[in-house]
Amino acid sequence: MIISIPLQTILDRIHTRNYYVGESYKAKDLDYSIVQSSYDNIDELKTSVESALDEVVGMLLKRAKEISYVWGNDRYDITIVPYGRIPDNGEEVLRLLGNAITDYCAQYSIYQWLLVLKPDIANPIGSLLPNIINKITKYIGMISNPVIRRYTPFGI
Amino acid sequence: MEGSKVISLVLTTSGLLVQMKEHSYYIGESLKSNPQIMELAAKIQASDDDNPVLQDFAQQGGTKLGNILSRVVGKTSYAWDEGKTNLTFTVKAVVNFMDSQKDMLKDSMLGYLSCYVLSKWLNLIKPDESVRFEALLTQYEEDMRQLGAQRDKPIRL
Numbered sequence: 001m002i003i004s005i006p007l008q009t010i011l012d013r014i015h016t017r018n019y020y021v022g023e024s025y026k027a028k029d030l031d032y033s034i035v036q037s038s039y040d041n042i043d044e045l046k047t048s049v050e051s052a053l054d055e056v057v058g059m060l061l062k063r064a065k066e067i068s069y070v071w072g073n074d075r076y077d078i079t080i081v082p083y084g085r086i087p088d089n090g091e092e093v094l095r096l097l098g099n100a101i102t103d104y105c106a107q108y109s110i111y112q113w114l115l116v117l118k119p120d121i122a123n124p125i126g127s128l129l130p131n132i133i134n135k136i137t138k139y140i141g142m143i144s145n146p147v148i149r150r151y152t153p154f155g156i
Numbered sequence: 157m158e159g160s161k162v163i164s165l166v167l168t169t170s171g172l173l174v175q176m177k178e179h180s181y182y183i184g185e186s187l188k189s190n191p192q193i194m195e196l197a198a199k200i201q202a203s204d205d206d207n208p209v210l211q212d213f214a215q216q217g218g219t220k221l222g223n224i225l226s227r228v229v230g231k232t233s234y235a236w237d238e239g240k241t242n243l244t245f246t247v248k249a250v251v252n253f254m255d256s257q258k259d260m261l262k263d264s265m266l267g268y269l270s271c272y273v274l275s276k277w278l279n280l281i282k283p284d285e286s287v288r289f290e291a292l293l294t295q296y297e298e299d300m301r302q303l304g305a306q307r308d309k310p311i312r313l
Contacts, residue, residue, distance in 0.1 A: 012310065012312045015252075015310040016310045016312070019252075019307060019309055019310050022307065023307075026305060030301055030302060030305040031305075033304075033305035033306075033307060036252060036307045038159065038250050038251040038252035038307075038310075039160075039251050040159040040160050040250050040251045040252075
């Protein structure tokens with residue numbers, strides 16, 4: 001199973017959210033305009049996006065037989081080999097999982113971005129990350145559950 | 157702050173000096189009602205004969221203005237043309253800098269520079285009159301900061 005996430009989609013989310021964060025704080029201090037990211041900041045943001053993907057892959061390693069991602073042209077392709085049979089609604093769950101991973105990458109990158117530029121406002125954004133992680137683990141659990149064998153002493 | 161959008165802002169020396177001289181004319185006229193300083197008041201009213209010293213002040217002001225723009229908009233360099241008729245500021249703004257603010261920024265820059273030249277001019281002739289114009293410089297700087305902080309709303313491509 002492959003989840004394909006265009007970098008553009010993640011960056012669009014980051015820029016849009018950073019725009020609103022900046023606008024809301026600029027009313028009291030114009031210096032907050034610095035958090036309003038743009039395509040000038042793509043190098044910095046791409047590094048954060050990849051750190052977020054590393055975290056996701058690390059988190060899901062034990063929940064799938066195989067999981068990895070590669071950068072191809074303008075998108076990240078995440079390959080997942082689930083444990084066991086893929087359920088009938090697998091495609092739909094995969095779409096939801098892709099959205100949740102995209103959201104995690106965007107939110108994580110915004111958090112890192114704010115930690116560097118304006119750490120005083122980073123925590124509310126960072127506090128949203130565990131919710132997205134919960135969503136990701138929920139969706140991966142729907143398509144890939146490790147096989148649990150009943151404990152039998154002496155193999156009986 | 158430095159970015160990939162290059163903005164060119166041109167101020168003309170004639171426009172700058174006309175504005176400055178106009179202000180100096182009215183300041184002089186208002187002071188002429190006091191007969192004791194009538195002669196001094198006339199000196200305040202800058203004329204074309206004073207252009208060399210006014211241009212020196214404009215040059216100093218240009219450096220200050222360039223530093224302010226570097227701080228509030230993006231890395232700025234500036235250059236005078238050969239006849240010193242135009243002063244061109246080249247600003248590397250962030251790509252989402254709001255273009256619609258460009259003309260207002262230019263007006264604020266002209267206001268700042270004309271105010272700077274006027275305050276330096278008054279400082280030569282009647283220093284007590286220059287203080288309020290020095291204070292105005294801070295206001296212009298704040299205006300530029302406000303304009304430099306405006307960003308375009310991101311558009312999903």
